[in-house]
Each structure stands twice: as structure tokens, then as C-alpha cells.
Amino acid sequence: MYTIPTQGKRVILRFGLNVHHQGNLRIRGKSAATGCVYFDRDVSLNGNEDLLTLDFPLPISPEKLIVEFDGPASPETLQTAYLPPLPGYEPVEIAFFDFLKWFLPRACGLKAGNYNIQGTPYRLLYYAGNIIDEDEGQIKTPARSDHWKNALHASRSVFKKHSAPTNGAVLLHELGHLVTGDREEELPDYYSVDLALSYGFPKSEVSFVHTKMIADTTEDQTPEQREANYQRAVQISEYIDQYELQDVDF
DSSP: OEEEOOTTOOEEEEEEEEEOSSEEEEEEEEETTTOOEEEEEEEEEOSOOSEEEEEEEESSOOSSEEEEEESSEEEEEEEEEEOOOOOOOOHHHHHHHHHHHHHGGGTTTOOSEEEEOTTSSOEEEEESSSEEETTTEEEOSSEEEETTTTEEEEEHHHHTTSOHHHHHHHHHHHHHHHHHOOOSSHHHHHHHHHHHHHHTOOHHHHHHIIIIITTTOOSSOOHHHHHHHHHHHHHHHHHHHHOOOOOOOO
16 A cells, blocks of 8 residues: 555656566555545556556545555556646636535545535535435436536435546536536537546546446436437547547656
8 A cells, every 4th residue: 555645736646567467456546534536447467567557647636645556566666747737717617626626535425415616606416315306306317417506416425436537527517517508418528528638637537427427327218318328428439539638747
């Protein structure tokens, strides 16, 4: 187990791993203060690697990160670099990222309740279990936007199962609905992907949210809706794959 003082900065960690033999390696990073997970990666090793290099972007990090290695490899080197400078954002977007920097490191243990998102007209309604709609009752979805109340709704029980970057990408998607005013999915999809990737969120987490997590949460889908969600996932996946990330200087 290794403790790394990431200090809440926008950083990327690069581990050089000494591979001992073939097998499966699990690398898990979590906040030393709250236990909230930041990454949890499984790597299959064939035993022929001399030194394996793995990168872990942390656009939002805790003060201290605990990293655990379980399997046939051990860290030999660690490099830390700052993520590239941020592009220009609108004031409401800057304020929302400031909220994420406070919320994500605490999300796995934060009490249910209403949280104002300072600098924006929005607030977060954080539910202990399923999201509850006044008319529809319990809704099984990780998060959703509420245009009537200018609010985002999120489920702590779902967020506890996922990493901080995953939860951040989910909330950015819901923010996209409110900022654009669009109740359909295409415009909020692209808006939130651009925000997440330009801020430094890992492509793998953003892709998971848009191709798997969100697409699978709609209940009682018709065959036509399932096909539409599939096509939506294919298109956004291609967009994420071709998105050019800025180089990091270690």
C-alpha cells in the first residue's frame, strides 16, 4: 500500500511496474480520508513485460491517495505531473467544477440532503437510496436533471459503487441538460463529454458513463428505444475515441 499526497490537484500519476510473472493485477486508488474510490483497474499480465507503464489521470483528487497493488507486479517508479492548463469555461461551468472538487471526494459517505451549488442557479438533491419523484415514486437511475426545480438528483447508493471520475461524468451529463435546456440526450451528451475530457477526466470513465451506465438505466424500454440508445452509444463512443487529449509533460 502506498500513500501519495495528491493535495487536491489536477494531476496524473504514472507508475512503472516491475512484473514478476503472469496473472491478473488489480490497482486500486482511494481517498485516505473518506475511502472514496478514484480508480480500480484490472490488468492481465502475460509475464513477458519488463517494465509496465500505467497512467492514472486525476482531474479531481483527494488530499492523500492510497494506492493498493494486488497481483504479480509491484511499483518500481512513480512520476507525477500536472494536467494541461484548462481552456476557457463559462462562469457557471467553473462554479460547477468547484462544486465537484468539494463533492466527489466525499460522495461515498456524504449525508443525504440538499446541497446548493454556489455560483450557479442549481442545487443537488442527494438521496440515500433511489431517487424519489413526487409523481412517479422511486426511480432507479444514478442521477437525473430536474428542469422544474433547477436541480440535479443523485443516488448515494449508486454513487458508492463507482469511482469519483465516473460520478463526476454522470453529474456533468445532467448539468448539460440544465445548461442547454434540452430534455433530449444528444446535445447534453456532447456538451458534457467536451467538458469532462477537456478537464482531464479519463476517456475510459467518460465512455463507460455514456455507453453503458446511462444507456442501461431507462426502465421499461421499447425495442425502438433500445435501438436508439444503442445507436446513441455507438456515436458518442466514436466521438470520445477520436477526441484529441493534450499531451502531458512528465
